[in-house]
Amino acid sequence: MSSPAEFYHSLPPITKAYGTVCLLATATYHLGLDHPAYIALLYDKVFYGFQAWRLFTNLFFLGPFxxxxxxxxxxIVRYGVQLEKGPFDRRTADFLWMMIFGAFALLVLSAIPIFWSPFLAVPLVxxxxxxxxxxxxNAQINIYGLVALKAFYLPWAMLxxxxxxxxxxxxxxxGIIAGHLYYFLTVLHPLAGxxxxxxxxxxxxxxxxxxAVLLFFSQ
Known part of the structure; x- marks a missing residue:
């Protein structure tokens, strides 16, 4: 059985980087080094207060411990790793692009008042x-040992x-809307011709x- 350190080092780079930053974001909050009010997605602060960092920082805060x-x-660890080591194996750039597209799609969707959310890390996950x-x-999933279902239905069950x-x-x-948009544009639409x-x-x-960044997380 591998140690936690060995398991961490075995993670693929993009999943490892994103999960690590999310963990650090919550840790800095609990240490009093940051406050959600300064990193939340507030469009008036972005466009009128020139606080452009909010477009990025909100994507990494999963909430308090x-x-x-x-x-x-x-x-992140389970599904990100299986994607990055499975369909996206040797396609690190494509996996990174999926994450970037997802973040952009969520920012656009969140600009619609009824869809606004101050933090988009959970939707990205x-x-x-x-x-x-x-x-x-067709993967078989067991939710909390109570319900067994195919993976296709898992997002709706979690919702x-x-x-x-x-x-x-x-x-x-x-997250479902952004994920379906990505899958439709990259898989379903091309398959339909x-x-x-x-x-x-x-x-x-x-x-x-x-x-240098990816090398750091890959060591």
Whole structure:
């Protein structure tokens, strides 16, 4: 059985980087080094207060340490790793592009008042879950040892559970919409004879190479 350190080092680079930053964001909050009010997605602060960092920082805050935080972090590790080592194996740039597209789509959707959410980390994690469910639709999933179902239905089951336990509906729904948009543009539309209009751009391919950041997380 591998140690926690060995397990951490075995994680693929993009999943490792995103999960680590999410963990650090919550840790800095509990250490009093940061406050959610300074990193939340507030469009008036972005456009009128020139606080452009809010477009990025909100994507990494999963909330305070709690059971929900642990579940979301485990979702990053489980579904992100299976995607990055499975359908996206040797396609690190494509996986990074999926995350970038998802973040952009969520920012656009959140600009619509009824879809606004101050933090988009949970929707981005839910997007990962949705894409995973489409890539592994027949995988058997057991939820809390109570319900067994195919992976294809997992996002909707998780959404229903969040509603039952009092969590907000919008973050999960945003993730499903962004995930379906990505999957439709990159898989369903090309399979139907359409053109893949969401090819990974060259600047992402270059940026996903052996840069100093990725090397740091890969050591």
């Amino acid at each position: 709690s059971i929900n935080f642990g579940i979301r972090l485990l979702m 839910f997007m990962l879950l949705y894409v995973w469910s489409r890539e592994f639709p 229903a559970l969040d509603i039952i336990f009092g969590s907000p509906l919008i973050p999960d729904l945003l 359409g053109k893949n209009i969401l090819k990974t751009p060259m600047w992402v391919i270059v940026g996903a190479g052996p840069t």
